[in-house]
């Protein structure tokens with residue numbers, strides 16, 4: 160259970176729709192499809208209708224500040240089965256990265272790796288009260304592309320299981336490179352928050368609007384006007 164799972168969900172029934180990809184930059188091939196994740200008759204490039212509208216507004220605002228820059232979509236809608244696939248994949252990859260195999264893991268090593276996995280991945284819960292954020296169609300993982308079509312350097316890749324994923328990891332560094340990464344992360348946050356998204360406090364790339372995490376973050380900064388979630392898990 161994460162603290163945001165206490166937020167009640169009142170599903171509004173808004174449809175899940177295809178993102179107009181021609182407006183954005185897109186990570187292609189899709190990073191999880193490339194690994195074998197399957198989506199049936201849906202696509203990872205789907206979001207709730209008004210989430211798409213907000214994403215378009217965020218890009219419009221970005222282009223006022225930086226003409227011809229674009230938001231790059233890494234991932235959006237994610238069924239719980241894909242959440243499970245990615246959690247299992249990330250665990251297996253972390254075992255390989257440590258030069259180990261599953262059978263030789265000690266209980267402590269196993270626990271340490273699961274903690275690292277769940278530091279960045281939501282639990283693939285099928286409980287309607289605790290949906291993984293992307294299974295609601297309200298969460299999106301994004302970065303920026305500049306006017307030359309180059310991916311803007313944020314100082315760490317999306318989905319890295321390390322401290323570098325924390326949005327403020329580079330905030331207090333004296334190194335000019337690090338200050339640039341922090342400024343890029345701040346720019347991404349500024350354009351997304353300007354139109355109402357909230358950012359996951361643990362990941363510089365994850366934003367949502369209308370889900371439990373979004374409501375919880377809103378309520379942290381504005382407890383006098385608490386909100387609830389309007390998007391639950393899609394079936």
Ligand SMILES: C[C@@H](N)C(=O)N[C@H](C)C(=O)O
Nearest residue numbers: 279280281291292293318
């Ligand atoms: C790991 C990253 N792609 C992500 O989406 N993390 C959040 C917390 C999630 O799994 O919903």
Ligand SMILES: [Zn+2]
Nearest residue numbers: 298299300365
């Ligand atoms: Zn995400």
